[in-house]
Amino acid sequence: MSNEREMSPLARKAEEFLHIFRKGEEFTQELLKENERLRYRLVQLDEEQRAGRQEEDLQIQTLRERVGLLEEEKERLLQRHREVEEENKLFASRYLEVEEENNKLANLYVASYQLHSTLDINEVLRTVLEIIINLVGAERFAIYLLDEKTNDLAPVATEGVEAGDLPTVRVGEGILGDVARSGESCYAPEPQGVRTLDPQQPLVCIPLKIKEHVIGVIAVYTLFEQKQRFTNVDEEIFSMLAGHAATAIFASRLYGQSERKLMTIQGFLDLLKQQPEERA
């Protein structure tokens, strides 16, 4: 006490300063500790962040790889889809082709069935006319048969034109005669829209032949208004007619001849049977 009282103002100030300094020192010490702690925490956080970033990077990398795989899968699926679409188009077009072929075969079947369904020459010729009208769409045409004795082609059945208006043609003369001689079909180069009839200039002339033996020809002069040109199907019908119509015509003619001969023989036999009775 006495010391305090004895202390000079300077010494008191020094004591106060010292006291403040000590407080400051303590505070600085605390600050340093806090700083140390914070730096340590910062290092910890840095490490944690680094570890987190690495994990994130890993996850991002994994996700990127997954996205890449999915992209590839998507591309593969799109490619497959395009392929399937192409296949579908191909199948649809193939289906149409098969349908068309089926229809064509059905028509050819019906036509050949009808041709061979009779042994009457007139019915056979009518069937040939019907096939050419209904399946080909021909308006004016004629069937010529070959007379092997005279070597002439004569019209025996016609449509849209009178047989009397058509000439008899010698084998080897004109288009019809050439077709009969060669056995090869002849198509006019540009038949579209032809409406006039020239007996020597058919749009198409096809031989009726049994193997290589020509028995006649079919000459088409004009087509219906709605039929502009011949198609591949028409060529197949003509090709079918060339063989089947020839066979049907030939068979029916032979049958007719044999029928007539049979009737003559039968008549003769009847006559022979009657004569003894009459004599008696």
Add this chain to the structure above:
Amino acid sequence: MTTNGPTFLIVEDSPTMRQLIAFALRRIRGAKIVEASDGVDALRKLSGQRFDLLLVDINMPIMDGLKLLSLVRSDPQYRQTPIVIVTTEGAEEDRKKGMTLGANAYLTKPIQTAELLKVVQDLLSQKTT
């Protein structure tokens, strides 16, 4: 097994054409087909049986297709029955005449099977809806 398919009447003088049309129509499930060779034959068959659709040619002996068409349309029983004309007559005035008399469709020969089937199936589906 029986199916209740449509019944067709084909009126056509050409046996070949009747066969061709019948062959095409048989592709419709359960289709029943009756054939008539001219208009009079068709009228006889129409009086004895009910048909879902008629296919009629124009040029026929005894009674042609247009006469048949007008007679059929005057009968209340057949006023709504679809009729398809199948003919060689391709001129526009013939088409107009056929449609005016009551045909539902007009097809010219040579017919395309696919087209015929489409027309027939469209008319049958319109009839049922």
